[in-house]
Amino acid sequence: MANAICAGKALVWSVALLLGGAAHAQDPTLPPAPKEAAGEVIDLAPVLVSGEQPGPGMWQVRDAQGHTLWILGTVSPLPAKLEWRADEVRAVIASAQEVLGSPGWTLDADVGFFRGLTLLPSAMKAARDPDGRTLRERLPPDLYARWEVLKQRHIGRDKGIEKDRPLVAAGELYAAALKDVGLGHSSPVSKVVEKASKAHGLTAVSTRVTIKIADPRQALKEVRGTALQDVECFRRTLDVVEHGLPLLAERANAWSVGDIAALESLAVKGQYLACVDAVATSEFGRRRGLADVDAQAHRKCMDMASDALRRNAVTFATVPVTSMVTPGGYADQLRARGYEVLVPE
Template structure:
């Protein structure tokens, strides 16, 4: 059960993570300082956003995925921010809670794994258009190798596995060690971390598996867009990863993101089983959950450190837009450097990265 639903939820949470704000494709000249090879060594990452009201402050780090696998992330600003905070808010996510006993979970495992497979044991060759399957064979040979079992998986699961292997092969990492470094810094300065997960309770997991198996996921488009991303977008993913590592927010605003995530998310949320389980509006509920925690932290603490997907910081309708509408002042780290500093540039007075303090000592 957890295998199937956790993967579905990870697809949903991709809508809230790792994306830059939608933008028109950048001209090659605008990113000539970034090579399509992942950077390595010590990198500072982007500056911090600042949300404030009534003498209370929240400093936010925007994160993306993937990131350069070989980079060592060190940010003196982040270390100083955490050292001076009373609370650290973790990234928003979905926490799956299955209402079943321990032995019930053991009995669910076989059903969960079978739900990952195509109906009636069909192969990818049988469920995919011939040209798409031919592209899959080339990419599978390059990134996965000989694995006959995956040929029976539903397209959305096979696509996820291929994407994971392709990212790894191109020296990119899902997290770049950012979360582990934040955890280490919070521990170093004895600052409590608070989860901002939205808890999703599955009260009848057996019924959920049956609904998933019978849902008839329309995931071929997701599969095709994943092949597109691997064939065409990995250089741009690398440029975005490099831009984050070097703190180049202007490049992050200009570099386009593929529509792979949105297509794969729709394959889940538009399915009948998702509506029955309440998955169709999970992104909105995740946002509400994070904002509730953020408001409470801002009211209680003199200073809070938090993380959000950088999409939510660069987008005009991201999480911070609701705080701005409620009277919070929002400052982008490069607000004084550019007339196009994004939605957070309004109501700004100074960049939020002018923080002094101990040099960062935790690296990945």
């Protein structure tokens, strides 16, 4: 996280830390484990594909004028050793008049390198419980017992993390567990799309909702004093780490080899909403306009897709697979707007 602050990126201060758990799980994952399985860690080493793989096909969205929006469904995490053969995507971008970025939302604090350094101590403090409680003091005993087992397995003897808020600790555990089983957060999709777009004189147009933070120092002060209802986020993240890693690997493999049917069957929401809600429904989140930010992001993406279809003969976009295939998701809403939507083979 210190590297992000030094780079002066949007999430350089403590809200990035607080949203770390949600950021790690931003592509929704798996349902919670059944209660009777709690504490029983599934110790299976998932088998991940590696080397060059084709990835999935693309959805085609067509309007009455014959304009086409090509949508690549994305998944995170993916196998760390995956080499994506993206010839079809490069060909579509070569013929496109516009490239749309993936939907979502971001916080923009607009801090530079040196200002980021001055904010770092406050950011680190804001990742801690505002009442100075440790995880042992903050969590129910049964949940803390599960945490101890998983922490030892994936993180080791890190005493500092015991002082973090549950949401922050959950994010660190999730990231460490993914690394241990060979899943990575760095997707090849953004790099390929950026390079292909640049080669044809295009720059991806952001579809994300931006929450501007004009006063990062004051925002840090607010966050430090804000209590979060983040135990459910912590619990659901532990469920995924205990029981869901093999299925996460299965989903990553399905994307790598282009198995759309498998991706649809694995498109189940998990800890993401619980982790985002912990911040969005807090006093800080309500004050800063985070309460309905997911709904805002969804509407903005849909409107920009419609505008792009009207303007361009060919448009390329990326959208999380889950957001495309779940009932009432982007595919259904595009059909409701009168577009023809063709599912990839």
